Each structure stands twice: as C-alpha cells, then as structure tokens.
Amino acid sequence: MDQVAQYIWIIPAAPLAGFIINGLISFSWGAKSSDFHKKVSTIVSPLVILISFLVTLAVFIQMVQNPETNRIFSQNLYSWIKTGFIEANVNLVLDPLSIILVLIITGVGFFIHLYSVGYMDHDRSIIRYFAYLNLFTFAMLILVLGDNILLMFVGWEGVGLCSYLLIGFWYQNRNYAIAGMKAFLVNRVGDFAFIIGFFMLFWGIYHYEGVPTIAFSALKDVMGKMPEWYLTIVTLMFFIGATGKSAQIPLYIWLPDAMAGPTPVSALIHAATMVTAGVYMIARMSFLFIATPMTLTVISIIAAGTAFFAATIGIVQNDIKKVLAYSTVSQLGYMFLGMGTGVFTTGIFHLMTHAFFKGLLFLGAGSVILASHHEQDILLMGGLRKKIPITFITFLIGTLAIAGIPGLSGFFSKDEILWQTYITPNVYIPQLPHILWIIGLATAGITSFYMFRLLFLTFFGEFRGDEGALEEVHESPFIMTIPLMVLAVLSIFGGYIGMPEALGGSNHLHHWLSPVLSMKEAVEEHGAGHFQEYLFMGFSILVSLSGAALAYIFYILKPSIPKSIGSKISGLHQLVFNKYYIDELYHATFIKGTLGLRMLLNKFDQKIIDAFVNFVAVIVKAVSRVHGFFDRVVVDGLVNFVAAFTQYYSSVMQTWQSGMLNRYLYYILGSFIMAYVILRII
Amino acid sequence: MTSLLSENPNSYLIISVLIFSAGMFTVLTRKNILAIIMGIELMLNASALNFITFSFFRKSTLYSGHVFAILIIVLAAAEAVVALAILLAIFQQRKSVMTDDISDMKG
C-alpha cells in the first residue's frame, strides 16, 4: 500500500470540516453575522475544497506512476455495521474510476466555489449557502469514494438532500420552495427503486452466491451464480434509481425546475456532478450491468429518447438557464447512451468533458445574468459581447465544445458515443444500433442549433432590453472570470485524453479505466478499418456545422424567419414550447393524485411533533376525565380502555407517592416479602 | 450442641430476629422521626449481634465478624449524627418532628 493512501480520508473530511465551520457560524449568528464571519466563510469554503483537490491530485500522481495492477488505493476508516450476517465498512476507495470523479468534483467544484464568492457576494445568507455547498461536496465525495452500496446510498441521499436545500435556497420565493419540493419528491421515487434494488441484490447474493457482502470490490468477485432474470430486475431497479438522480425519462422533470437555485449551484450540482451520479453508479456496478443485455437495451432506448426529446424542448426555451437545463438533460441522455452500449468508458468520457463545458456554460450564464441585473430572458438580451468580452469568449468556447465542433472536448466524447452506439450489436433488436445512431446524430444537430441560437440571441445582434439597461451591463469581477477561463481551457483540451486511435490519439482514458470496469471490448480498428469511422465523424461534423449555420441564418441573417416558421406550425411550436405538456400530464395524473398526499405531508412536516404528541396523547391521555364515567370508556372500545387504565394507574401511583414516610417504609419490607415469596414459589 | 441456652447459637439468632422485627415494627408505625431513628438502630444492632454470633459459633477463629460489628457501630453513629443534624434543621423550620408534617412533596 502506498503511503499516499493514508490521506484519502482528508478528501471527504475537509469539506465536512468546512460545512461544520460554516454551519456553526450560520447557526450561531444567522442573519446577524458580521462581515468578518462572511469573510471567514468565503475563505474557508473554497479552501477546504482546494485541500481535497490537492490531496486527490497527489494520489492521482502516485496512481499514474504505479503499474496498472496497483492502482487501487483504499483506506478502511471504520467498521460501521458488523453483525454476524453483514459487514459494512466505511471504506474509502480511490481507483482509476473514482479518482476521475473526485478530480472533477473537487477541481471543478473548487472553481465553482471561487465563482460563488463573487456571485453570492451580496446575498444575506451567503454563509448558509457555503455550508450547504460544502455539505454537498462532502456527500458527493462519500457517494463516489464509498466502497459499498450502503455507503454510496448515504452519499446518494446526502446529495439529494443538499440539492433540495439549494434549489429552495431562496425559500422566501414560494415557487422556488416548490421547485425544491418537486426535486425532492421526484428523487424519492428513484431512491425508492434504488433501495429495492439494493435489498434485492443483497438478498440475491445471499441466496445465490452464499456470501453476504455489499462491498463493490468483493461483490465483483462473487458474482456468477445469480440467474440473469433476477439480475435484470435488480439492475433495472438501479437504473430507475439512476433516472431519478440523473434526470432521464420519465423522471427528468425536476431538473429544469431546479434552476430556481443560485446559478453556481446549477453549475456544480445540476450539471457537473450530482446528476452524473447515476452514470457513475452504473459504471461502479458495471459488473452487474454487463451481464444483463436486456437492461442495457432499455438504458439505450430511454437514453436516446431523453437526449432527443430534451434537445427539441431546448430549441424553443427563452430562459437562458432553462435552455442549459434541457441541454443538460439531453447530454445526460448521451452519457446513458454511452453506458447502454456496454462500453462504459464512453459514458465516463462524456461525463468528464460535459462537466467542463457545461460547468463553463452555466457559470457563463450566471455571469450574463449578473451582468444584466438578473435578467434571464434571452429575448431581452443581445449584443452583449462587447460589454462582457471575457464571458463572451469563454461562453463561445463552451458552445463550440458542446456543439461538437472538431478540436474541442465535446467533439471527441460525443463522437465516441455515437460510434460505439453504431457498432455495438444488439441481441434483441438488430436494427436498434442504427436507429439509435440516427437519433443521436439528429440530437447532435439540434444541440448545435439551440446552443448557437442561445449564443447569437445573447451576445450578437441588437440589444432588445429596456433602454439604458445596456449601459449598466458590466463585466463580472475577477474572481468570477478566472473560473470561466480555467474551465474554458479545460473544455478545449479536456478531450484529448480520450482521443480515439483513428485520429492518431491513443485513447488514454479507455486504457486507464479498463482495469476497473467490466465491459465489452471496444471494437478497435486497425489501419483500413478506420475508414468507416472517418466517415461517421464527417457526418457528425457536418450535422453540427449545419446546425450552427442554421442558427446563424435564423438569428443573425434573417431574424424574421423563426417567427414566421413559428406561426406556420404554431401547433407544434406550442407543443414543444410547453415541453410537450409533460409537466401538465404529470400534474393531471400523478401530481393531482398525490397532491392531496403532499398537502398531507406538508402538514405533517409542520406539525410532526404536534401530531405525534396528539397521537400519543389520544391513546394515553384522552381519558383523563375518565374517573367518574368508567362505563362510557368501556363502551368506547379497547384502546380507550387501555388508556384509561394507564391514566388511572398513573393517578393511583401518584396517590401512593403520598409524601408520607411511614407508608413508604411499608414498601421496602413489603417488597422483600414479595420477592421472597416469588422466589419460593418458582 | 449443648443444652445451655447461652451456648446455643440459635437462641442468639432468634433474639436477633426478634430485635430486628421490633425495629421493623417501630419504623413502620411510629410517626416521630426520632422513634424511627431508634428503630433503625435496633435493626443495625440485630445485624451486629448476628455477626458476633456467627463468628463465635461457626468458626471461632474468624474475627472478621467482630470487625464488621465494630464497623456497624461506627457507621451507625455516623448515620445517627447525620440524621439528627437534618432532624434539627427540620425542627427549626417546622417546629415538628412528625412524619405527617414533613410531607410537602408528593405526587
């Protein structure tokens, strides 16, 4: 074991410490906190993330130097639950898979923390904000580092909680609070499936393999005897859990609403890290998923559907953050499409590049919003590029990356997914790969279109807002632009570690991950075989460029076209603009149905203790006036009878406690005789 | 076993039981706290008598019973001191030493 593994505990511990510090400050002083407190908070929070990042980096360097067989570092902190039957350790593991995630979480997370310092500068509750953000980082790290499903679930729930807290951060606004609630409830559906999957898996392992364990490292070795049908159900359950957290059909609806939170939160949680937890979970349990082609097929279909579906909604959104939110849903669909092929590295690769460019885009959007004084409607923007040049350039880079323009990170990862989708045969539906590929390709075009639409509407053309508002637009402070620049650089070059061999790269990422992931052998071409790959690349480049060109025509050259098209197909436009009425559909079915329940829950929340007290009181106390009319109590039923009895007994006991010493003394000697008699009789 | 009562351990043990019972009766019935303290003294003495009797008749060389008896005497004295001190405090406050009058706290 390498020396450096001893320090793994610091990685989650530092954010936790940050949370505790901020939490205590926020809790003790709250609204009364002074500038000094604020300063402490703004220094501590990014600092702890930086510490985590540096430790991770140290481990990473060590890991790179080690031979391929010795790249798993684990640290057993604590034996958590230990019964004869099940053992769960708090065991932190850094292997080639988790370290990528940790680097993203802490690295991107650090810059987002830094950005937040500027973005949230004037917010009253900045300390609470940082407390939540640190707690989130901690939970996310636990999710990623945990070596068993239970620990992962702790992190899984933890990030859900933080997401809920942060979406509803400005809870004074009722809609925002409701958005938080919505996210929470929708996630609960997924979590429920996750728990079922977990229990089923555990039972199955115990039943079929006879080795009760929940540690990933151990699971991997014992799997084998479990029948495929059972495993399919288990993995499907886990996938449903993933759809909740990673916003796939049908549980994606919370993510667009989650934009109610502060923009850096959207960047960190709802773009770069938390929503990818589902992808990570599938990669972590790749040994289960690879054995169930059925599940993989389901994943592919749902993923492609999500990608396409969300992208179409993205075309007509006018809120800058909503566009990015639907784009996130769409990109997550891409990741799952990659996972569905069974070549899990593709999904992870896209996860990584997406974290860079989507983080960048969100932060850029935040910068735009801040610059234009909390205006989010892109129809009221325009021509901002001269006013906020740094934001513009970085945003442009992000757009190019996500649109799949060659040379930037998004191109490589997206292309890899499309290529693997095409060449991976499907055992159930032979044509499926081709269909999926076409959908993916179309999605790429749409993505390019709506992203450039966003870019053009925001930064080019004439300013469409109130007069004089343009004058007040100003570039964000340094502390916010630095993260933008760093992420822009990453968005450009981040893709090169996964460059396919066809382009002269060597796909480092694939080699890096393949020892820890169980997956289908990626089809690797040699020499002549590359032709087809080049062809497909050409297709996607073409599609991307045409999407961009279309956006250029629509929004720069002839801005009247969109309107006329919109009016011609107004029905379709309305349909898409209203997000296919999915929310309304859910509202009419699930929400209406559960609304009553939710109201109940709300009430329960408010009065939880009261209700509880009353409940017990009803049982125990309702009958305090029973003394005189014992009869009625008997009629009232058994429960009341018992309650009356309790109460009566209580008062009898109280009369015994008379304060009279002599009476007490009887009990000493009486108790002796009682005990003796019992002992003699038995 | 000799015929002499004074050399029969059972006579001592029965005396002890009787004294203990008398002490018990005292603490159960008397309202005067001083009387209750006396009852406790009787009960303690009965136990001490048991110790002496057993160490005399069971194993004559065993003197730990004597040590115990002396300890009982000492601790009984200490307890009496404490009890009487508190009693006097009560008397100063309430001008009474009857259990009826020190029953403020109940329920």
Next chain:
Amino acid sequence: MFESTKAILPELILVITTFYLTLRSASGRAKRGSLYIEALIGAICALVCLFLFSEKYYGFKAFYSTIELDKTAFFFRMIFISLAIFVIVMTAKSTEISDYLFGENLVLVFSITTGMCFVASSIDLLMIYFSLEWISLSSYLLTGFIAHKRSSSEAGMKYTLFGGIASAVMLFGMSWLFGVTGTLKLDEIPAAFAASHSIMMMFSLVLILVGFAFKVAAVPLHFWVPDVYQAASTPITTLFSIGPKAAGFAVLIRVFYYSFYNSEETALLMESLKPGLEIVFQFFAAFTMTAGNLLALRQENIKRMLAYSSISHAGFLLMGVAAMSDKGIQALYFYIFIYLLMNGGAFFVVNLIINRWGAENISDYEGLGWRGGSQSMIAVAMSVFLFSLAGLPPFGGFIGKWFIFAAAVEKHMYALVVVGLVNIVIALYYYARILRAMYLVQTVSPRTEIRLKINEGFFMGALSLSLIYYGIFFPPFMGYLKTIIP
C-alpha cells in the same frame, strides 16, 4: 502493601483533595472561583492517573483481597470520576448553591465519588457495605444540607430514614450470608455454599437484593427518588441520577452475576435458584419501568419528571440484569455509559435554565426553540438528549435499549420485552411534552436572553455529538465492553 496503595492512586488523589478542600473551606476565606479550580484540578488528576496507571493493575486484588481493580472496576471508576468532573463544572456557577456552602458541597462531591469508586472495586462484603454506606451518608448530607431550604431538609430526612432502613435490611442479609458461608470474601463465598442451606441463603440474598434495589431505585424502593431529585441542587441531582445508580448496578452485578450466578462452584445450588432470581429481576424490571413512566406522565416540574424518568431507565437497566447473560450485562454497561451522556446532558440544560431564569417547570421551556441565538442551540441540544432518552435512533439511547432488548429476547423473556416496548411508547409522550413546549409554542414570554459561555457550549455540543457518535459508531465500544466482563 505499597503496590496496593499505588493501585488506588486515583482514589487517593480524591481523598487528598477532599481533605484539602475541607481545610480550605473551613478557613472561610477561600474564594468560590479558586475552590472550583482546585477541585477541578484534583478530579482531573484523578482521572488522568486512572487512565495512566490502572492497566498495570488489572486483576490485582489489593489490600488483602478487599478490592479488586479489574476492568469492570476501571470502567465504573472512569464513569464516576468523569461524572464528578461534570458535576463540578455544573456547580461552578450554580445559583442554587450559595457561596457559603460551596466548599462543603465540593467536599461531599469528592467524598461520594470516592465511595462510588470503592463500591465498583469491592470484592469483600465488609468493603461493599462500608462503601455503600459511604455513598449513602454523603448523599444524605448533599440532599439535606441546604439548611435554609424547606424541601431540602425534608427530602434529606426522608432519604436518610429510607436509606437507613434499606441498608439495615441489607446488613441483616449480609450477616446471614456471613453465617452461612463463614467468609466475607466474594470469591470464597461460592465455594462455601451447600445445597442444604439454600433456604437461609435465599433469604439472605433477597434481603441483600433489597439493599441494592434501594440504591438503583427500583420500584417499590423508589419513593425517595423524586423528592430527593427535586430538592437537591441540580448539579447534585445529576450526580444522584447517575452515580449511586451506576454504583448500585456495579455491585449488583458483581455480587449476583459475577460471584453467584456465573460461578461454576455454585452451579448446583444455582440450578434451583436461577429461574427464581431471573423472575425476581424481571418483576423488578417490569414494575420499575412501568411505575417510573406512569408517574412521570403528569409531572410539571422538570426535575421531578426527570427523576421519574430515571426510575424507568433503571427498569431498563434491570432488564439487562434480568437477562443474566454476558450480553445483557454488556448492554447494561453500554446503557450506563450512554445514560451518563444523555441524562447528564439533559440535567446540564435544566441546570442552565435554572441558573439563568430560576425556572424549573416544563411550561418555562415554552418557545425556547424560537428565541434564537444560544437559546435555540440549547433547545436543539435538549432535543438530542430527550430523543436519546426516549430511545430514538440514531442516538446512543436507541442502541442501548436495542441491545438490552436483544439480550432479553435471547433469553426468551418476551413478556418483559412487550412491557418494555409499551413503556417506550409511554415515555415518548412525556419527553415529547418538553419538545412541544420548546418548539410548538411560539408565544415567547419576555425573559432575559441566555448567552452561552464557551465552555457550556462546548460541553453541550460534545455531549450531543457523542450521543450521535455512539448511536452510529457503537461497535468498537461494545467490543471493548465485551472484554471487561471477566
């Protein structure tokens, strides 16, 4: 001899501090603050010595086999001395203890702590009786010596008489036990058993049990508890609610479980007594937890309510004894430790409120959670303590109850388990009453704002966090407790 003296170094330090404080307070010039610091130093020294030097003496029978300093004794001594430190901290600013009594109060706290330490390590009937009596006498004084307070002397008197009678009964039992076995040493007593003496034996055991049951405040020997807890100053109540009770359990387990029940030599005799003893303990446990809870239901005074709640906790502890198995005893030890944390914490908060507001009724806690600042923190900490006392996860109290129930289930004591479960529900009710007062009543009557001092905040935080810690990370501690059972 010298070895023996070294082995009881912590107790020696306590005794020396006792004398030192006696002289200091007798001189009449000592300042409250300096006395407090000196006492604290003495107690901390004792604790440090305990941790540093006791490992060497595990299994050492000091002073001609009158005391044995085994791991169990270490565990209990650790609890008692920590408790003493805790209590000293609480007395520091207590308004219930006037400056004139402060020195003597500390003397008595040290005295009772020494007594409790000896109780936990005694293996000789004489030593057991002596140290139990030491605890009792000190407690009588601690209860009754606030001479100007009517309730104090009343409770002190009742306590004295009640305790005197209980110890007289126990003593009578001990005299007979001595007569039957001819020895005072606990480890020789089993060998001296003979089946023919079993009636007399049983008689004496039950009498001794009465004495121990008085110490642990088992029903029907609990009548002194509410009065004493209410009348004594709150720090002393904290001491009483944990210390003598734990000492009682230490000696109860040592005599009834380690010496008699578990000894191979008594196997034959115990074969006939075992079921009976178990039943007796079961009855004690069931009555104790039920009566304590029922009586707590209607209390308005929070100290009195906590007094009754401590009775019901004694019932749960007795359930661990009733199981008469290593697991039960282990769970009991865990519970005692957790009880130190949670009950100490609850009384810490009560003490705080009494000192700042002079208020000790449940209604005085109304709206505490909504006052903001330190007061909200107090309310949160109090909630943690109450939740733990009620036995809700994820706090230590839950784990304690869980293991005790597990031990009882293992011994097929289902009736007792059902009684215990019913009692948990009843207990929830009165703990929730305080929570309701703190959080659901938002009408805040005007009171001075409480500002926590840094050490107070630290104490409360540490207690609540450790309750959560032991509620989640209990296995290592349970593992340790397994090793202390001989």
Next chain:
Amino acid sequence: MKDAIFILVAVFAVGGALLTAASQSIINAALGLLLSLISIAALYIFQSADFVAISQILVYVGGVMVLLLFSIMLSSGSTDFFKNNPAMKVFPALLIVVVFAGLAIYALFSANLTFYPGQYGPSTREIGNLFLKDYILVFELVSVLIVVMLVGAGVMLRKELVRKAVASDGDSKDEKENKK
C-alpha cells in the same frame, strides 16, 4: 446460673426493643433502646466479644444515645411527653413483622448449619491484627468518612452561616413555592 443470667439479659434485650417499638412516649422509647443496647453488649460478652461490647457501650450508649436524648429534649419542647410518640395503623405493620419473623425463624431452623462450640478468649489482639492487616483500607477510610460527615453535619448547624445563607438568597423561589 449462666443460663439464668442469659435469659435475663435476653429478656431485657428483646423487652427493651419492644418498649421502643410500642411506647407512646418518646422518652420511654429511648430508655427502652438504651436497655436493649446495653443488653446486647452483654450478649456480646457472653460470646467472648469483649472489645465489641466495650465499643458498643462507649459509642452507642455514650455517644449515640446521648445525642438522641439531646435531640429529644431539643425537639419535644412543650409537647406532652407521654403522648409524643403516636403510632399509625398497627395491624398491617404487625402482619408484615410477624410474617417476616416467621419466615426468618423458619429459615433458621431449616438451614441445618453446623455450629462449633465457641472458644472463649480475648479478641482484642485478633481484631487489632485484622484492622491493621486485612481491613486496613476500611480502617483508614472510616476516618475519612467520619471527617466528611462531621464537616457536612457541622455546616448545617453553623448558625451564622445559615443566617447568612438565608439572607443571601432567603427569598428564593423555593421558599415561596412551599409557602403556597
């Protein structure tokens, strides 16, 4: 002869105890206790426990009894000496006591303990040995206990301290509450 004295002593011991238990006057009860204690000392002498007997006389009769009598004098005040020791319901107490005594005596006789004839001789040396060897810890600690008890009991009765204490927080809530 020996038996005659023994019977006399035994009657005094039990009779004194009964007087304590049954007397309506607290003074008579105290005298009964005194009688019983002295007789018990005599019973000790019958069993060759001279040292214990002397301790009994010195500590009990000389110390505790005097304390008790003083307390009686202090507390009785003007009340009627012959009616100042009232009793509660006698019958249940009698029942408990009789059951207890019956059980105890039954247990005694069914126990079949083997007794040895006692050996007479001075016990002081043996007790001294025990106290300084086996029970030295108790011996030393008793002194600590007694000091603490004296301090505690003393502080309660130090008048000026009590007065000061009352003055400093005399109108404490507790007082008021109890007056209600």
